[in-house]
Amino acid sequence: MNARVLRFFLAMACTLLWVQALAAHENQVYRIGGKTYQLTVGSLNEPVAIDDKTGLDFKVELQPGGGAKPGPVTGLEQTLKVEVAAGDKKKVFNLQSSFGTPGTYKTSFYPTVQTTFSYRIFGTVEDIPVDLTFTCHSAGHARVPEDTTEVKISDQVTRLSKRGSFGCPVAKSDVGFPEAAPSIFELQSRVNTLNSQLEGAQSQAGTARILGVAGLAAGLLGLAFGMVAWRDGKKAQSFPSRRKS
């Protein structure tokens, strides 16, 4: 196999991997100001498992039209931030530009709970305020039809289309090998449960100890009364004539 053929196959493989990666991402086209942008959002390392390192994988490209030169949009790490939300918890991260791939940004974290994660990207794009939210789908990227309905987000921001989706983190037990192990959060929950049970048991043990001591004291007291009664009884038996009188 010569080097040309090898390079061809390598290029094909890279293309396939890129397509695969894109397929697991959500693709939205926006008109911001007078320009059209394609935003591609997903998670790093999909499919993501709980306790695995992941994060926002965000790419912005300028589309042809409006007199703008198509291509990746750089420098957004200066003007945009991302808020990651899960359940009732939220955390703001700074965006970092990916080295070697202009127009691509990322931020990293470790998902600890199997739930729905939302990426809220906010800030400005060319001085125009944007506030966009992308949410993962628990069924991964399965069967989400393209939505070409225009949705006005704000005066200067309109969503033109939406395509694809990205998956939420899957349970660690689903992909764990060779033994399906629970996540750290699950272990922590179990430990908490055990702790509360232990505290309950300790409290009960304390009560039982007090009752035991009280019982022992009552027993000793009873024994003392018994002894006194027994002694009086003996005395009474030894002086029957006096009792009769």
Added chain:
Amino acid sequence: MEGWEKSPIFPIETKILRRLPGFPLLVISVLLLVVNVSNAFAHATPMLYEPAAAMALDKLPPRVRIQFSEHIEPKASSITIYAPDGSRADLKDSRPDANDLRVLTVGVRDAGKGVYTVSWQVVSQDDGHFTKGGFSFGFGSDAASTNSTAEQIQVEHSSTYSQAGAIGIEVLGQSLLVAFLIAMALLWRRLPHRKITVRQSAVFERACQYVVSAGIVFIVLGVIVFLILKTLDLEVSRATSFATTFQTFLQTVDGRFAVYRLILGLAFGIYFFAVRKSIFASRTYSMHEGILAGLVAIILLDRAMVSHAAASHFHPDFSILMNAAHLLAKEFWVGGLMALSLILVPVINRIGRASWMAVTLTTMSKYISAALAVTALTGAYIVWLHLKSPAYILTTPWGRRFLVLSTIATILLLVRMYNQLFAERYAVQACRQHLQGYRREAVRWLHYSIPFEMCVGVALLFVTSYLIITTPPYPSERYALEKHADSQGARIAMTVHPVEQKQFLITVTKGQTGTAEPVTEMVVTLENMEKNIGPIVADTDERFTGGFTFPRNSLSVPGQWKIDITARRNGAYDAAVSFPLNYPAEFEASRIDPDVRVAGLFEGILASAAAAATLFSLALYRFAGKLSRQCDVEASQSWSTPGFRISKSILTGASATAAVCAVIWMGDALFIKSNFQRLCEDHGGSWTQSVPMRRGVTLSSETMAVCSTPSNDFHFAEAREFEYSLQKSPQSEEHHHQ
């Protein structure tokens, strides 16, 4: 006691079979009817449509078949099919299936492609109730439009308070006839005949004649009103003239048997007035009384034969006999009280002998104790037969009416306890001594407490009449499949939808309280690893807060499936669980056949209650027997109750009846209508028996109590789903109000 034993009528109890000339006649009558029971065939509800409602067919079936819950009247039942162009598409040959009289079929002709509308109207052979309804199915390429016309499915039942009232009047008449027989045969003849003057006898005889006359009038009135009401009901259903409809109704078992009861009632009256002098002159039980008792027994069996017992799958003949025995025991109880209140107490009060009053009261108590045992045993059987499960007590009309009946029965039993264990004890003491204080008052109050008991008994008979025309629950097959798991403080359960068995139901509840957990989005992913299918995202439909369905056929091929369920919640982590399911093997294994009755807790409770009631009755019987032996019928202590007036006594009883009716009315308002029914009616919906439907699409071929929205495109069978629809569409609610 010696004088008592010398009484010529004393041996009645010990030699009853030999001394009752009418007994063999009664037995023969009963046997003859039992033989005929199998020929007589309660509230026909469609159980299965073939083809199924809203089904799209490639090929037209030769006949349309509808399976009902009960046997149907061939002459008064029909199926009409309308072709897509509106012409008749049936072959006008509606007939029951030769092998199963619960199935009605009609031939259908090919009248082109499109939607065929089937309209049916039937009369039940078992209880004479009318039902009608319709459904649609599609044939050919236009079949897709079937769903839009499926809203025509509607089922109506003709069970009304007025019909129950007519039956109640008739049963009241029967009880009056029983009252005469008890007064004559079991009570009056126990008294020393030689000490009864001609004038006193005349008063007794006159009272008997009044009671029998009233009984006949009530039976005739009850049957005639019943026939008219049923004909009017059927007239609406069939859209024919009154005369034609009346003729049709008389051809039904219900109509025919009502006429039989009318004739038998009149025969009782004619025979009684023809032989009354002979009956009153006889010192022992006469043949005439046997014949009259036989007539009453036949009337009772006739009534029992047109009942839901006839439609039961569990030995219908035996069930009919149990029904008749139950009705007889109740009528005996109430009839005995009528005999006391209307005939004997006023007469003996006039005679003024305390011993006679005490013996009469305690003797009747003994018989009532026996009737209590029969009522309890047969009642337990009937409850077991019809109610089927305690789960139906508050969820079905039959169950809730049974609850009202039980309330009245409890009041009746409490009054009986007062009369038998307290008041009668002092009545016996009054044989030997002049009573003072509260004891005297207790005896005096017997003039009111006995009529009070009678009136409560009459109320019980009316509620029984209402229960007679109420359709018992007919459960269809169910699936006990359930999988559940906890996640993030929530419990996710997966079951088969109780109404739509083609759907799986997922419910999300709070783990600690069990209340519904609001879910913003439900994602169900299906994966069959063996066959490498999926993951498939199932179509889910939110039905109520925390309740979602997805179709069973999402599991496209048999095998081991993994069902991942993720419930998204606001402000909380997702609840996510995963269930393995071997489908359809696990599904089929969880099937519960409604016709298979197994001994369980319900049966145990009923058997225990019946046994306890029987033992209690036995104790009451012994107590009453002991009391009756303590009183010498020859004792001459006077029965002094100044100010007694029978009218006053009955008026007090009637007031008590009004009080009991108020209890029934309150019970009806509180229990008969479920919260779901009240909510439905409050929001402009109508409560009917129909197939469940959503957006005009039928969900099941099984008819059930549903809340039909004014637009008729939703028939809610589940309260949660109806409540949710109200929450989701306040505009719709406003529309409902309009």
